[in-house]
Amino acid sequence: MRYSQLFPKTQKEAPRGAEAENHKLLVRAGFIDQLMAGSFTLLPLGFRVVEKIKQIIREELNTTGAQEMLMPLMHPREIWNETGRWESAKEVMYQFKKDNKEFALSFTHEEIIVDLIRKHNIKLSDFPLKLYHFSTKFRHELRAKSGILRGREFLMKDLYSAHLTEDDMYKYYNDVTSAYLKIFKRIGLDVKVVEASGGVFTDKNSHEFQVLSSVGEDTIFYCDTCDFAQNDEIAKVKVGDKCPNCDGKILTSKAIEVGNIFPLGTKYSEKMGALYTDEKGNQMPVWLASYGIGPTRTLGTLVEVYNDEKGIIWPKSVSPFEVHLVHIEDPSTEETAEKVYNTLVENKVDVLWDDRKDASAGEKFATADLIGIPIRLVVSKRTEGKIEFKTRNSEKEELLSLEEVLEKLK
Numbered sequence: 001m002r003y004s005q006l007f008p009k010t011q012k013e014a015p016r017g018a019e020a021e022n023h024k025l026l027v028r029a030g031f032i033d034q035l036m037a038g039s040f041t042l043l044p045l046g047f048r049v050v051e052k053i054k055q056i057i058r059e060e061l062n063t064t065g066a067q068e069m070l071m072p073l074m075h076p077r078e079i080w081n082e083t084g085r086w087e088s089a090k091e092v093m094y095q096f097k098k099d100n101k102e103f104a105l106s107f108t109h110e111e112i113i114v115d116l117i118r119k120h121n122i123k124l125s126d127f128p129l130k131l132y133h134f135s136t137k138f139r140h141e142l143r144a145k146s147g148i149l150r151g152r153e154f155l156m157k158d159l160y161s162a163h164l165t166e167d168d169m170y171k172y173y174n175d176v177t178s179a180y181l182k183i184f185k186r187i188g189l190d191v192k193v194v195e196a197s198g199g200v201f202t203d204k205n206s207h208e209f210q211v212l213s214s215v216g217e218d219t220i221f222y223c224d225t226c227d228f229a230q231n232d233e234i235a236k237v238k239v240g241d242k243c244p245n246c247d248g249k250i251l252t253s254k255a256i257e258v259g260n261i262f263p264l265g266t267k268y269s270e271k272m273g274a275l276y277t278d279e280k281g282n283q284m285p286v287w288l289a290s291y292g293i294g295p296t297r298t299l300g301t302l303v304e305v306y307n308d309e310k311g312i313i314w315p316k317s318v319s320p321f322e323v324h325l326v327h328i329e330d331p332s333t334e335e336t337a338e339k340v341y342n343t344l345v346e347n348k349v350d351v352l353w354d355d356r357k358d359a360s361a362g363e364k365f366a367t368a369d370l371i372g373i374p375i376r377l378v379v380s381k382r383t384e385g386k387i388e389f390k391t392r393n394s395e396k397e398e399l400l401s402l403e404e405v406l407e408k409l410k
């Protein structure tokens with residue numbers, strides 16, 4: 001991809017009113033655009049990162065046997081009446097009327113999943129069911145000041161599983177916990193698995209996947225030695241306590257919730273009649289669990305964790321491009337730059353080439369630092385037919401031949 005064709009270009013100024021670092025940097029670097037509070041366009045660069053995050057999530061969930069599908073985003077009131085959530089979740093839902101019928105925009109999909117299960121006359125041998133989708137969620141968020149960390153419209157991956165027994169539900173719940181840890185590791189985020197309440201979803205405890213960060217809206221308590229961690233809304237410990245599980249000490253931090261998993265139990269299937277007939281002929285409710293990750297919040301979290309005074313520093317696994325090629329304009333090196341670009345493309349290296357004729361070396365380097373692709377290659381008069389290789393987070397530059405660059409990229 002040629003930078004001259006990329007929409008939009010980077011900008012020097014952060015948008016007025018932007019407070020969070022992720023908001024400022026993602027707008028300046030051309031990854032997102034804000035339409036109104038809590039509502040963002042994923043521009044081509046932002047879209048690329050989110051697609052990479054989604055692909056990592058998809059691969060790990062498919063490994064657990066989950067199947068991807070896509071559910072509707074506009075729901076009739078009647079289905080929400082069945083569980084009472086039309087009233088109990090009123091504050092968070094966008095509800096509206098058209099032609100005397102009432103609808104809501106999806107803030108979650110438990111009711112829709114349970115409806116699918118009860119309609120499809122599922123045999124005992126079909127269990128467990130593991131279904132997920134990536135879709136837009138709409139939530140009436142009161143505070144929408146954290147950039148793309150908190151949207152009123154945002155992307156969520158939500159997975160739902162249905163089981164014949166509580167044991168089987170918890171077995172898969174543990175599988176998903178492991179899958180989530182692999183997902184966040186691949187994405188480049190260090191997460192803590194934190195015990196928390198179930199909110200509007202369940203009376204049971206849920207587990208949140210939290211990234212320590214001063215801009216996080218949650219406060220967690222965690223052990224400096226073992227995996228023990230609790231959200232402060234339910235916490236039974238305080239700073240300086242001895243850990244209940246080991247000899248470690250309890251610390252505290254602000255944190256960003258990037259994922260949350262809920263053992264829902266039989267509450268929804270009882271209310272909506274998602275039943276199966278057991279061997280003795282009894283009608284039994286199915287056991288449900290649900291599992292969320294926010295890909296757009298993950299995008300913002302990555303920027304909060306990985307940035308410096310010059311811009312963003314993407315982990316390799318989710319970077320919008322693998323390589324940022326900079327050509328310092330000079331007629332004598334034009335052919336070399338063209339050749340390097342074409343060779344990279346032929347070798348399936350995903351490269352963004354700053355081919356602008358009207359930008360200075362300083363401007364091009366600033367653009368590369370702001371966008372944050374982990375590898376920068378420079379072709380200039382100074383490099384004399386060779387290529388300067390530098391990673392975004394080091395000052396060290398190496399002069400390499402094209403073959404050596406290709407070898408290093410492998």
Ligand code: ATP
Binds near residue numbers: 148260296
């Ligand atoms: P929060 O406490 O931050 O409001 P939540 O607990 O209500 O979030 P869940 O219902 O658990 O959110 O949603 C699952 C995941 O969806 C979250 O872990 C997060 O990654 C993402 N998410 C939730 N709300 C938002 C939002 N307003 N904007 C962006 N992502 C969100």
Ligand code: MG
Binds near residue numbers: 259260
């Ligand atoms: Mg949550």
